[in-house]
Amino acid sequence: ETGVTQTPRHLVMGMTNKKSLKCEQHLGHNAMYWYKQSAKKPLELMFVYSLEERVENNSVPSRFSPECPNSSHLFLHLHTLQPEDSALYLCASSQDRNSGISTDTQYFGPGTRLTVL
Amino acid sequence: AQKITQTQPGMFVQEKEAVTLDCTYDTSDPSYGLFWYKQPSSGEMIFLIYQGSYDQQNATEGRYSLNFQKARKSANLVISASQLGDSAMYFCAMREGTIIQGAQKLVFGQGTRLTINP
Numbered sequence: 001e002t003g004v005t006q007t008p009r010h011l012v013m014g015m016t017n018k019k020s021l022k023c024e025q026h027l028g029h030n031a032m033y034w035y036k037q038s039a040k041k042p043l044e045l046m047f048v049y050s051l052e053e054r055v056e057n058n059s060v061p062s063r064f065s066p067e068c069p070n071s072s073h074l075f076l077h078l079h080t081l082q083p084e085d086s087a088l089y090l091c092a093s094s095q096d097r098n099s100g101i102s103t104d105t106q107y108f109g110p111g112t113r114l115t116v117l
Numbered sequence: 118a119q120k121i122t123q124t125q126p127g128m129f130v131q132e133k134e135a136v137t138l139d140c141t142y143d144t145s146d147p148s149y150g151l152f153w154y155k156q157p158s159s160g161e162m163i164f165l166i167y168q169g170s171y172d173q174q175n176a177t178e179g180r181y182s183l184n185f186q187k188a189r190k191s192a193n194l195v196i197s198a199s200q201l202g203d204s205a206m207y208f209c210a211m212r213e214g215t216i217i218q219g220a221q222k223l224v225f226g227q228g229t230r231l232t233i234n235p
Contacts, residue, residue, distance in 0.1 A: 031220035042121075043162075043208065043225040050220035088160055094221060105152065106223060108162035 002026055004109035006091050012115045013081065021076040021112045023091030030095060032074040033106060034066060037088040049074060081116045088113050120144065121211050121226035129232045130199050137184070138194040138229050140209030150212040151192040152223065153183065157205045165207075168192055196231075204233045 004025045013019050025032065034046040048056035049068040063085075065077040074091055092106040122141045130136045142151065153165040168176045168183045176183045184193040196203055209226045 033220070042227050043210075043223075045222060048220045048222070055220055056222070090160075090162060092162070104221075105164050105167055106221070107164060108154070111160040111162075113160065 004091060004093055004107055006089075006109035006112050008112060009110060010113050010115075012117065013078070014117050015081060015083070017081075018077070018079040020078065021089055021091075021114075023074040023076075023109055025072055025074075025091075025093035025107075025109075027093055027107060028095065029093035029107075030071050031093060032068060032071070033092040033094075034074065034076055035090040035092065035108075037090060037111070039087075043090070047076075078114075081114075083116050086114055086116045120224045121209050123209055123226035123229050125229045126227070127230045127232070129234060132201060132233050132235050133198055135195060135197045136199050136203075136231065138196075138207050138209075138231065140192045140194065140226060142190050142192060142209075142211050144190075144211065144213055146213045148213075151183070151185070152210040152212070153181070153192075153194045154208045154210060155203075155205045156208060156228070162208070166194065199233050201233050201235060204231060206230050 007022045031050045033048050036044045036046055045058050046060045047066040052068050063080050067075040088111045090111045091109045094106045095104045120143050124139050149170045151168045154162045155165055156162050166176050166178045166181045166183050168185045175185050180197045182195045184195055206228045208228045210223045212221045212223050
């Protein structure tokens with residue numbers, strides 16, 4: 001596998017279900033990101049992990065719970081979602097450094113298209 | 118206020134023509150980066166080109182070039198000799214100088230849907 005992979009690619013779930021989205025990066029990066037892309041809205045940053053530590057949580061409801069067990073893997077645990085949570089969820093990674101400004105690019109996975117019934 | 122503005126919701130271009138996709142940005146940070154991504158219908162965001170705020174020359178990557186006009190705060194993407202495979206959504210994004218413990222924050226525009234006609 002190369003680049004950033006995401007599974008599953010499509011997910012349909014009921015509001016009472018619990019599911020998890022998985023992201024894996026094969027680029028040797030040390031920062032990972034979750035984004036939400038809804039119809040007719042710009043891409044929204046949800047969570048940022050750097051060196052496996054969560055460094056940003058953009059006012060995301062608690063029904064979304066991220067987990068980063070190591071620098072290559074990122075999960076998004078979902079529970080009691082709402083229909084408005086239906087969207088494309090994109091994972092990205094980048095090679096960033098703690099010292100100063102980084103110009104490194106974020107590379108994205110193919111996304112998980114989530115439908116909440 | 119929107120930090121990234123893409124004023125063209127959709128564009129239609131004939132194959133082999135050049136196309137310019139507009140992007141204006143708003144920041145008071147002297148250090149920032151500008152990115153363009155392509156998103157085909159499959160959903161993946163594909164990195165195209167990057168321009169740093171201190172870069173003296175416009176960035177180029179194959180058929181893609183970035184027309185960077187710093188004083189106007191614009192970073193338009195130019196695609197030369199368009200191909201049918203260029204049909205996709207195109208997003209402009211900005212990284213401001215703020216680094217969150219080594220990770221970066223990107224702000225995206227609304228996107229432009231480009232359709233290349235044969």
